[in-house]
Amino acid sequence: MKLTNTHIENLYKFTRKHYVYYYDVQSELVDHLANDIEEISEEFPKLTFEDARDKSFKKFGVFGFMDVVEAKQKQMNKRYSKILWRFFKEWFTLPKIIITLSLFLSLFLILKIEYSEYILLGFLFILVVIDLTKQTISRRKDKKKAKKQEKIFLLESMIGSARNGFSGLMFVNIFNTMNAFKVSFSSMENHWLALVAFSSTLVIILFYVTGYLIPQKAEELLIETYPEYKLAKSL
Template sequence: MKLTDLQIENLYKFTRQHYVYHYDVQTELVDHLANDIEDIWEEHPKLSFEQARDKSFKKFGIFGFMDVIEAKQKQMNKRYRKILWRFFKEWFTMPKVVTTFAIFLSLFLVLKIKYSEYILLGLLFVLMTFDLIKQTKSRKKQKKKVQTNQKIFLLEAMIGQTKNGFTSITFVNIFNLVNLTKVSFSSLDNNWLLLIAFCATLLLILFYVANYLIPQKAEELLQETYPEYKMVKNL
């Protein structure tokens, strides 16, 4: 016996009730549950849909769908890192490599200025403020989508929120490190200044790619990752 469209919709609601909020993970679980319910009905045809569904759900163990969610998150984290690395490498090709060198040289020259650490702390503070505002808006948007039962894909949520750790938290840690060590950059040897400028340039590029460039390419990346994305979003 095959499941009806109404029963399939019930399975989607069932996964949401068990803390599965991303549509791609829901779809994978619904496919698994639907096939398993049909197998259960072959052995126990008198069971109701709800009984067969609950019997299938029990096979996931005491943690329910949590193991599946964790596995999908790890899988998507790997994909996100590949996307991040792809866009990051583009900064070392023409003409962006010229911009990269200009950022590096500017940071190096700033570091040679007396009390440059305070200039850097001010820059970090501005970056953190802008990022926190952007994060707040993104969370509100995601929360609204969840409340209105809009279909959210796992990669979509990662692009909008997690960004694989390249958020203002990174800059908070750097801010604290600079502030606590009381380093006077202008008194350091040029070799050290070149190294600091190089590391700071890489961090700024990673921050820009994760927080601005990838979100701008979100639609393209989601269609690339999920063949069904465009069709689902148009429903």
């Protein structure tokens, strides 16, 4: 059996029906299913397309496509981590290292002010609120795209929503540290203030890279990762 465009479209709908929402994962599965269906049809020529498709699907086991989706997510997590690290490293090269050092020194001086811990906590709290707001907006956009059955790539979704909660975790950690030691930052020794300023600088850079820089470069990164991205979006 030679599969037609109608058969291929049926396979895309079939993968969506079985909770595979990302176009790149769907494409891999459709390619695999199409090849397997043709082989099954050669062995069992009397089978209909639907029967051959279901026979192929059964080979994925009781969890269906979930193992494939999970493996693809792990692959894209590694890809996203490499992208994040690539942009993050740029802040420690000229001329951005000057901005980084200026931010660090500014935080260090602010921490010397009385009640500076509350200033820092307030600032980090604002970052958390912005972070959560952007995640919510991103999830709503993905839901609208899913309803319209638009092509969504896994990395595209990660760029839009993957924040890994680092700002929230940092906020909680600093708050817990303050409660544990019950010491005002302004009374701490310089080496401890430097450590807090350095940690806060890293949080701010990470927030900027994940929240603004990478999303601005999203299309460029997606074309770099998926050769078919530009073509898929133009269809």
